[in-house]
Amino acid sequence: MILPRATVNEKAWRQAIEQLAAGRCTLLGLWGDAPAVHMALLSEDFSDIAIVSYNCKGGKYPSVAARHPPAVRLERAIRDLFGLDASGAPDTRSWLDLGFWNARHPLGKRAPARKAKPYEFLPAEGEGLHQIPVGPVHASIIEPGHFRFTANGEHVVRLEQRLGYVHKGIESLMHGATLDAAAKLAARTSGDSTVAYAFAFAQAAEAALQVKAPARAIYLRALMAELERLANHFGDIGAICNDASFALMHAQCAILRERTLRAAEACFGHRLMMDVIVPGGVACDLAAGGAAQLKSLLTEVRRVFPRLIELYDNTASLQDRTVTTGIVKPEYARQFGAGGYVGRASGRAFDARRSPGYAPYGDLKFEVPVLSAGDVDARVWIRIREVEQSLSLIEQVLKRLPNGKIHTALEAKGKIGEGLGLVEAFRGDVLIWLRLDGKGRVDRCHMRDASWFQWPLLETAVEGNIVADFPLCNKSFNCSYSGHDL
Amino acid sequence: MRKVLFESFTHGLLTEVAPKPDEAGLTELARSVNRAARARLGRSLSIRQVDAGSCNGCELEIHALNNAFYDLERFGLRFVASPRHADVLMVTGPVTKNMREALLRTYNATPDPKWVVAVGACAVDGGIFAKSYAVEGGVKDVVPVDLHIPGCPPNPKALLAGLLALLETSA
Numbered sequence: 001m002i003l004p005r006a007t008v009n010e011k012a013w014r015q016a017i018e019q020l021a022a023g024r025c026t027l028l029g030l031w032g033d034a035p036a037v038h039m040a041l042l043s044e045d046f047s048d049i050a051i052v053s054y055n056c057k058g059g060k061y062p063s064v065a066a067r068h069p070p071a072v073r074l075e076r077a078i079r080d081l082f083g084l085d086a087s088g089a090p091d092t093r094s095w096l097d098l099g100f101w102n103a104r105h106p107l108g109k110r111a112p113a114r115k116a117k118p119y120e121f122l123p124a125e126g127e128g129l130h131q132i133p134v135g136p137v138h139a140s141i142i143e144p145g146h147f148r149f150t151a152n153g154e155h156v157v158r159l160e161q162r163l164g165y166v167h168k169g170i171e172s173l174m175h176g177a178t179l180d181a182a183a184k185l186a187a188r189t190s191g192d193s194t195v196a197y198a199f200a201f202a203q204a205a206e207a208a209l210q211v212k213a214p215a216r217a218i219y220l221r222a223l224m225a226e227l228e229r230l231a232n233h234f235g236d237i238g239a240i241c242n243d244a245s246f247a248l249m250h251a252q253c254a255i256l257r258e259r260t261l262r263a264a265e266a267c268f269g270h271r272l273m274m275d276v277i278v279p280g281g282v283a284c285d286l287a288a289g290g291a292a293q294l295k296s297l298l299t300e301v302r303r304v305f306p307r308l309i310e311l312y313d314n315t316a317s318l319q320d321r322t323v324t325t326g327i328v329k330p331e332y333a334r335q336f337g338a339g340g341y342v343g344r345a346s347g348r349a350f351d352a353r354r355s356p357g358y359a360p361y362g363d364l365k366f367e368v369p370v371l372s373a374g375d376v377d378a379r380v381w382i383r384i385r386e387v388e389q390s391l392s393l394i395e396q397v398l399k400r401l402p403n404g405k406i407h408t409a410l411e412a413k414g415k416i417g418e419g420l421g422l423v424e425a426f427r428g429d430v431l432i433w434l435r436l437d438g439k440g441r442v443d444r445c446h447m448r449d450a451s452w453f454q455w456p457l458l459e460t461a462v463e464g465n466i467v468a469d470f471p472l473c474n475k476s477f478n479c480s481y482s483g484h485d486l
Numbered sequence: 487m488r489k490v491l492f493e494s495f496t497h498g499l500l501t502e503v504a505p506k507p508d509e510a511g512l513t514e515l516a517r518s519v520n521r522a523a524r525a526r527l528g529r530s531l532s533i534r535q536v537d538a539g540s541c542n543g544c545e546l547e548i549h550a551l552n553n554a555f556y557d558l559e560r561f562g563l564r565f566v567a568s569p570r571h572a573d574v575l576m577v578t579g580p581v582t583k584n585m586r587e588a589l590l591r592t593y594n595a596t597p598d599p600k601w602v603v604a605v606g607a608c609a610v611d612g613g614i615f616a617k618s619y620a621v622e623g624g625v626k627d628v629v630p631v632d633l634h635i636p637g638c639p640p641n642p643k644a645l646l647a648g649l650l651a652l653l654e655t656s657a
Contacts, residue, residue, distance in 0.1 A: 141537075173614070188541040235549070
């Protein structure tokens with residue numbers, strides 16, 4: 001979408017912060033663009049987005065986090081990457097810079113690297129407390145990150161995350177990249193959401209260049225997005241049950257996931273559908289016979305999945321692990337603007353497909369399931385319900401798929417253009433903000449994964465649970481490391 | 487539960503015939519593996535996966551190796567939770583500066599004899615992230631690599647073919 005961006009003075013910047021603190025709008029993003037910072041705000045009814053910018057004075061801007069905690073990590077990241085300081089910030093520790101880069105502030109005024117000070121974890125004091133450090137290398141096939149538990153016996157008193165290990169400097173690689181190269185980088189920001197990232201990047205690029213992708217391409221994008229959602233939800237539902245040692249569900253869901261990926265490959269030539277969505281449209285059309293493959297996938301899922309739901313619902317030993325475990329309080333979900341199943345399992349009815357909404361979802365019928373329990377079980381059920389919705393959406397797309405072109409040629413406008421993309425990935429909303437120079441190259445691209453606002457809630461959800469339930473809680477969130485670390 | 491279990495008996499075997507060991511992989515391995523190790527390990531390898539900076543795409547396909555279609559364990563290959571239990575380190579991603587130390591420590595924690603398999607285009611030479619200030623390079627820039635399985639991400643069949651090549655030469 002094309003959004004007017006307002007550069008504001010300190011008074012208006014502080015007013016925006018007060019709106020956030022009062023809960024009248026949601027923080028959708030906060031990012032650096034030396035020498036300015038930009039803040040994206042979502043209205044209370046989820047229908048409008050506004051971006052305000054503040055030109056830093058002496059490399060400083062009034063801290064958002066001082067009044068609104070969801071901004072804490074974003075401000076720490078801005079300082080690491082740009083060297084811009086949030087005045088009055090409650091936490092000034094580094095976040096993405098773990099002390100191994102050759103230079104500090106790689107996206108701002110570069111400064112020579114300093115020897116890293118030992119990282120200070122937040123204190124937890126009391127009799128009989130002990131710490132359990134976990135990671136960055138974990139015991140399973142997952143991404144790296146560090147978890148520092150403070151526990152009293154089996155009970156977690158505090159969890160503190162330390163992330164940034166897979167920081168690849170994607171936003172710096174974006175600078176000066178052609179649209180093609182930048183789209184490839186966006187598609188490799190979080191591999192499990194490659195379709196969603198490519199979709200959001202295409203939206204942003206098309207808005208910046210003021211062009212529209214052809215209708216058929218837009219429908220094919222939705223088809224791929226729903227296939228990606230299906231595959232990930234199958235994987236997650238099985239993996240969550242597996243973390244409660246219920247291997248049967250894991251095995252069965254893995255079969256459905258594999259069938260979905262094979263259908264995706266048959267339709268678009270790549271199991272994860274990487275690089276199929278490109279700025280201007282899609283790179284390849286639905287393969288001959290693709291629709292038939294998808295129909296047989298739908299039939300198979302509809303035959304098998306209801307029995308798996310029944311199995312999940314009727315296995316008391318499994319329910320014993322998921323029900324009332326890892327509760328995210330609805331007020332936190334709301335305050336942090338938690339997207340995806342994390343938000344929707346805790347009463348936050350936000351789904352970017354519905355509102356603000358984007359094509360082609362306005363033409364399609366679907367429900368946005370919302371629950372209020374906020375536990376692992378609720379996050380499983382949201383996924384189950386969303387599987388059902390995605391099946392229906394795939395069916396609708398196949399029925400309504402328009403004929404015609406699949407790509408619109410893009411031409412540089414000769415002037416600077418900005419655009420925003422917001423797409424509902426399987427784990428929540430992906431926001432991409434883009435500024436193109438006049439020659440069709442990327443000047444600045446910021447990508448904000450839903451995980452930024454979900455990771456902190458995992459810390460709250462684990463509190464008071466036993467250490468052995470952490471994997472279950474963590475899997476039910478399935479936050480992205482790479483999408484967060486960038 | 488019974489319904490689901492019974493159905494597994496009636497729908498027939500999903501597990502597919504194994505792909506041929508990857509020829510390119512075989513040649514690469516033949517150079518680095520000796521017969522003594524074969525005798526010592528038997529036809530079985532324990533794999534410890536390390537994500538050194540990947541986008542998570544490779545991990546998804548590595549996971550798929552465990553599903554009913556590919557059934558990795560039938561070849562005597564299995565994923566283990568600790569480098570102390572591993573014969574093989576399977577490393578993904580461009581190695582980020584922030585993960586270099588962790589990768590080295592994991593490598594050093596793996597007992598000899600050991601092999602390193604670098605998985606994915608980024609693991610070969612840093613891929614599209616190679617020029618970043620935050621990236622060290624490919625896996626070989628940090629630890630010695632015995633086998634590369636390229637692809638973005640390599641699909642489970644390619645992974646399986648690479649691993650079978652490793653097994654044929656090492657075990």
